[in-house]
Amino acid sequence: MNYPNKIKKTGSKNIEYANRGMSLEYDLNITNQYYLDKNIAVIYKKPTPIKVVNVEYTNNDHEIKKAFFEKPSTTDYNGIYKGKYIDFEAKTTKNKTSFPLSNLPEFQLEHLKKVHLHGGIAFIIFYLEVKNEYYLYLVKDLVTYLDLTPRSSISFKEIEEKGYLIKRTINPPLDYLTVLDSLSLF
């Protein structure tokens, strides 16, 4: 299995990784802000869970002096659109032909399955960097597919066939709700 998104030790790769990771997140944040401003949907990125160990109190300020990143329990994004609960994870891959499933932790897939079973709309947004393409892949389709053929990666061909292309636009950059609109889910 490959771990293409693992943080590299060298400085330049680290920055490269950070920019790449931030790019999809940045585009989605801008998109969600657009939805919020236009009163289309209320969808936010969840904060990264951090375990705070030491806090220094100085005058009116609290400075955290020691803390650790914690493993999240769920996905990065959730909210409400047209009365429906929306929950998704955003994944970028640098790979050339497939997305390695090692980059989609079991707890995230389990969480997305639960959301689907409770009547929410659960999906993954894939950014295939080498193709510069974005796809929305509904978890119900992904799960059916994974159950049929368990494996360690999802080929880009599969993502293109089973997922839905999100066209990049100016404003909002990644209009994934319009893609959902076309899928008769509401």
Next chain:
Amino acid sequence: MNYPNKIKKTGSKNIEYANRGMSLEYDLNITNQYYLDKNIAVIYKKPTPIKVVNVEYTNNDHEIKKAFFEKPSTTDYNGIYKGKYIDFEAKTTKNKTSFPLSNLPEFQLEHLKKVHLHGGIAFIIFYLEVKNEYYLYLVKDLVTYLDLTPRSSISFKEIEEKGYLIKRTINPPLDYLTVLDSLSLF
């Protein structure tokens, strides 16, 4: 205006505050875990947003050396129940007769209003410490009431009349979803 939940400077009060604040949060976390385990609902507390400034990389570990608490944009809890988007804030007050609205920031009320307008179920869980009582107050009722009579606090009498008592039980400790079930919202 009073700020009863503001962190006090003295050590003992600080601990007292922490325990009190944690108690409602703790009960709700246990309750949400119960809902998750029993496959009743998928509701989580969001992590506290923290701005990370400095991280030290040592071997395989990342220790945060400098960070600050950030103001959240939304509420503490959200998720899905019976196909509906659920969003709420939990508030504890030590006051004797009323809940000061200074403890419910404008951005949280605005967020809850938006959730309601988009078809979600938005509410506040109040813990009235001196009475040892818990109430679920729907935001649609609170907003109607606030619009009619703008003021700086909500009396306990109002919370008891317009809100719904959450009876404390053994497992789960605060079964707020059963309260929602009784309100013909689904």
